[in-house]
Amino acid sequence: MASILVVGSVAYDSVETPFGKVDHALGGSATFFSVAASFFAEVKLVACVGGDFSQDDLKLFQSRNIDLTGLQRVDGKTFRWSGRYGYDLNDAETLDTQLNVFADFHPQIPEAHRDCDYVFLGNIDPALQRQVLSQVKSPKLIVLDTMNFWISGTYKSLKQTLALVNVLVINDAETRQLAQEPNLVKAARKILSWGPHTLVIKRGEYGVLMFQKNSPDPELSAFGVPGYPLEEVFDPTGAGDSFAGGFVGYLAGVDRQDTRAMRQAIIFGSVMASFNVEKFSLNRLKELTFTEVGLRYKEFRRLTHFDDLEEEY
């Protein structure tokens, strides 16, 4: 089992959906990622929190055996985000963002983490993402997350970071925006010419699409899986990060990066995202068992399986 270095945000979220609300609940991209990934591999978290960060939340990380050597505690308050979702649960409306201690975050990778084989660069300034990469030795796989804010604000810098990574995980609107191309296949071809060999496109309730380069073959290979149909979706916050956690977690867990493992990793990512949205904040992932994870993987097989054709076709 290989280990994963994750760099990103740890936050307190206040979230309102048509089904309820939570105040100052544990959140942040690196939090959802770490907890989801911890089901599969050893996770080393690099992030920063303020003096207000609670002992209970520290204990949650510790209960998942997440290495907190790289978690900086600094004077000030932890990053806070508050948002609201309507009935369609697709887009969050941000009500307030207070960067607090996150505004001056400069990731310092502890010496003991620099030889990590798997690196997940959470959604932070692309220049900081490159600072992380300059501190690590020679990872087997570097996975990048980003968002519309960095695509529109730091396009050139983001392209420099893209040139250094293997896998990009973004949603479909971000894919179109980054490539400046409405067709997803053309957009994928363009983005994959800039560095990554794999593009993973998150589509919310519609599932995930993965494109991979197989040079010298000019054709991209594609893999798609629908979202798991859920009867109760309480809080979509962190779904994308839980997806990334399951995805990178499984790859590190089996320590393979071939297409077979990549496809299975997409399913584990989808499994973790589908659990995460069933309750507010980390509440579902906290109580989740590995048996449930395995069962839902099998559910994904049942959801998507169809047979080959008989002879006559």
Added chain:
Amino acid sequence: MASILVVGSVAYDSVETPFGKVDHALGGSATFFSVAASFFAEVKLVACVGGDFSQDDLKLFQSRNIDLTGLQRVDGKTFRWSGRYGYDLNDAETLDTQLNVFADFHPQIPEAHRDCDYVFLGNIDPALQRQVLSQVKSPKLIVLDTMNFWISGTYKSLKQTLALVNVLVINDAETRQLAQEPNLVKAARKILSWGPHTLVIKRGEYGVLMFQKNSPDPELSAFGVPGYPLEEVFDPTGAGDSFAGGFVGYLAGVDRQDTRAMRQAIIFGSVMASFNVEKFSLNRLKELTFTEVGLRYKEFRRLTHFDDLEEEY
């Protein structure tokens, strides 16, 4: 091989997309359905056209061995629709609708067609759909299409028709509207309590989701498949009807209605829809070969396949 009775519209469409335009091209729900279904089974078309309907278009139906005994030619002009799509190609903006001879269409099922085993009720007034059902003997499978216009305008009548059919094929917005429920699983449960045992939800570029009742088990079984990622989409007109044609066509072709066949039928529907959008009007389906259909079915296997887990999971 069983045969299919299809009742619906034959039209002349004028369509504009960012990639070009066509004027007065052959279209209509029953047209796309029939041509797609004709790759798999014998199709008997019941529809009406005006005196302006061209010999070339008649020949297209004949070239696909579509039985035209039930095609009424009446005085007046054929149904005309004109619409426009933007870059996202999801929603058509209707520019003009001229029902013409279709306004007085009362489906007459020829005696020879009344013992058809498979019936597809295209998107027409639910009261007319019931008139069709009152003329047929005892089909093995009745598949229904409808749209927002009938859901909002003839809700009660539509529910009466629903009680008489086995499979409903609609899109996700129509599913939510019909059930008055934003969650798709809950919406499916509600709709399936009204009659049909199967609900097929078309989601455009995101693929298809199928829910089935397995009484006495209260859990619905679900099957999902992503859309085929296409690099060139020229004209989405008729994609839903081509889907239905491939779906019902395959079921009639193998003359089975078990879940295994239903899932394979969903793939053939997706195959036919994916070809249909590659060119304007019927231009792609016209030139399509059965070998291409079989190859794309295999592509769908490649697109969606992932392996079971190893022992350790």
